[in-house]
Amino acid sequence: MDIQEQLEGTKVVLKKYHATFELAQKLYDLTIENKEHLLRWMNWAVPLVSGRVEDEFAFLKICEEDWKNKSHFEFGIYEKETGEIVGGIGLIKLSPSCDKKAEIGYWLVKKACKKGYMQEAVQLVEKFAFDLGYNRLVIRNEVSNAASRHVAERLGYVFEGVERQGHFCLAHKQFADINVFSKLRSEYEKGA
């Protein structure tokens, strides 16, 4: 089956990350501009804000390689109205062979929040994943990340429980409890 490199919604378009210096610069600049908004929740942003654009470029190269190996699918989130990139979303931690499970991770720049972009982006990645044959999708977020929790709940993900100290928060330099949400293929097919 062909792997779709672009997923089209009504508000956003998701496009596979390509390792270009221009995209690396754009993502680097967005991270710096949104550091107050992102640092608290996204561990990758912590080294990046004190790093260099080359670090982001190296990440994009890894994403391209991972895509080729089908081990991780990362997309940029583009606002349809402006064509601007406003965030990222990835299908990560893939177990394609037997368990057929994967996790969805995401972020938006501050000015793109509260417009319904993430709910749409997650739905697009969800369809992408179930079309690829996955059976279980997971969304994990820190227990204090109300915005991310809201995305999972609004889309019908089932709260499974708390993974105690399941994450080390680099911004706070301490372990944090993690909510685990999931959606199964059977729930997706029923329109959960």
Ligand SMILES: CC(C)(COP(=O)(O)OP(=O)(O)OC[C@H]1O[C@@H](n2cnc3c(N)ncnc32)[C@H](O)[C@@H]1OP(=O)(O)O)[C@@H](O)C(=O)NCCC(=O)NCCS
């Ligand atoms: C987590 C994060 C992506 C959530 O973003 P968000 O903007 O709250 O989520 P959405 O884009 O889905 O927006 C949904 C909300 O937009 C608002 N909204 C405003 N106008 C809207 C419109 N025309 N259509 C739909 N929703 C609209 C609503 O409040 C809606 O919530 P509702 O469905 O309960 O009505 C964002 O807060 C973020 O990137 N945070 C920093 C990084 C992070 O925490 N990442 C996750 C780590 S686990």
